[in-house]
Amino acid sequence: MKAVVITQPGGPFVLQIAERPVPVCADNEVLIKVMAAGVNRPDVFQRKGNYPPPAGAPQDIPGLEIAGIVAEIGNTVTHLMVGDRVCALVVGGGYAEYCNVPQEQCLPIPGSLSFIEAASLPETFFTVWSNVFDRGDLKDGETLLVHGGSSGIGVTAIQMAKALGHTVYVTAGSDDKCRFCEQLGASKAINYKTENFADVIKEATNGKGVDVILDMIGGDYTAGNIQSLAVEGRLVLINTMKGNNVQIDLAQVMRKRLVITGSMLRSREVAFKGKIAHELLTTVWPLLVSGDIKPVIHSVFPATDAAKAHELMESSAHIGKIILNFEQR
Numbered sequence: 061m062k063a064v065v066i067t068q069p070g071g072p073f074v075l076q077i078a079e080r081p082v083p084v085c086a087d088n089e090v091l092i093k094v095m096a097a098g099v100n101r102p103d104v105f106q107r108k109g110n111y112p113p114p115a116g117a118p119q120d121i122p123g124l125e126i127a128g129i130v131a132e133i134g135n136t137v138t139h140l141m142v143g144d145r146v147c148a149l150v151v152g153g154g155y156a157e158y159c160n161v162p163q164e165q166c167l168p169i170p171g172s173l174s175f176i177e178a179a180s181l182p183e184t185f186f187t188v189w190s191n192v193f194d195r196g197d198l199k200d201g202e203t204l205l206v207h208g209g210s211s212g213i214g215v216t217a218i219q220m221a222k223a224l225g226h227t228v229y230v231t232a233g234s235d236d237k238c239r240f241c242e243q244l245g246a247s248k249a250i251n252y253k254t255e256n257f258a259d260v261i262k263e264a265t266n267g268k269g270v271d272v273i274l275d276m277i278g279g280d281y282t283a284g285n286i287q288s289l290a291v292e293g294r295l296v297l298i299n300t301m302k303g304n305n306v307q308i309d310l311a312q313v314m315r316k317r318l319v320i321t322g323s324m325l326r327s328r329e330v331a332f333k334g335k336i337a338h339e340l341l342t343t344v345w346p347l348l349v350s351g352d353i354k355p356v357i358h359s360v361f362p363a364t365d366a367a368k369a370h371e372l373m374e375s376s377a378h379i380g381k382i383i384l385n386f387e388q389r
């Protein structure tokens with residue numbers, strides 16, 4: 061098969077097309093003929109050599125989410141058949157014509173969504189559900205602040221939380237991105253380049269603060285996050301793009317009884333991912349079928365242009381998802 065491989069750590073153009081063997085399908089796995097693969101920021105970190113894949117994952121083929129057709133099933137697979145249209149969360153190897161994945165990590169393509177649209181779902185939907193609703197325990201009537209509102213993660217978090225009845229605030233890096241986030245359902249989008257988000261959150265919540273913050277920025281955002289949380293608030297970290305080492309006022313953590321937590325999805329066990337898949341299927345997939353939540357696709361590149369897709373992601377000019385198309389090779 062053809063695959064997009066990382067030939068060496070470096071810039072976007074280290075991504076090259078190469079021949080690789082079709083993966084062997086283990087007992088509990090299905091082999092998927094990939095029609096489209098989502099591009100995620102962690103793929104960029106992996107390409108640069110800063111995010112090594114877990115043991116057992118394809119080491120030089122990036123890609124954490126795919127959509128396609130089941131081409132083969134393992135001996136113990138019970139609930140998928142050859143020919144099924146699925147999307148799947150994978151531990152790596154998504155930028156390829158074929159990819160194997162445990163059956164638990166597959167979900168049906170919701171409604172009439174295309175392969176391109178379906179490939180945009182798994183990584184951000186699993187991550188947002190797991191961190192905002194499970195780990196962050198966002199409860200009925202509670203409010204959410206999402207940093208990076210126009211990111212792939214951000215557009216999913218806005219729509220999922222809004223559709224489930226929550227008030228959502230976001231930060232983003234331009235007025236255009238802010239307007240887009242508000243059209244998508246955010247009550248208020250804060251341009252972090254021109255406004256102090258903690259001041260705006262304080263005013264917008266009448267001094268109360270928000271109940272949950274989903275943060276991918278870390279660094280000097282952390283003090284503002286602590287300040288912006290309500291009593292009993294939860295800060296959930298999914299990355300620290302502005303750095304790991306921070307100074308915070310621990311007295312505020314005690315005074316407001318805050319929880320600071322975080323997680324990384326990729327290395328978690330299959331059963332954990334299967335549990336999220338089940339929760340998404342029952343709670344969120346109906347909202348995709350009804351159109352209350354819509355995929356937000358910014359650009360689609362042929363798989364042969366994976367380097368251009370990474371260049372775009374690193375420019376941060378995109379809003380929503382970037383997809384590689386494996387149908388038009």
Ligand SMILES: NC(=O)c1ccc[n+]([C@@H]2O[C@H](COP(=O)([O-])OP(=O)(O)OC[C@H]3O[C@@H](n4cnc5c(N)ncnc54)[C@H](OP(=O)(O)O)[C@@H]3O)[C@@H](O)[C@H]2O)c1
Binds near residue numbers: 208209234276277324
């Ligand atoms: N822990 C997990 O399990 C997990 C899983 C998936 C993703 N993630 C993380 O979630 C984040 C989003 O992923 P994605 O695929 O959705 O990426 P993405 O679409 O590329 O979004 C990242 C956004 O972050 C903003 N940004 C970048 N550098 C920044 C900085 N220094 N300060 C402030 N904002 C900055 C940019 O928007 P602006 O123009 O608005 O600045 C950019 O659009 C990534 O950091 C990724 O590693 C974590």
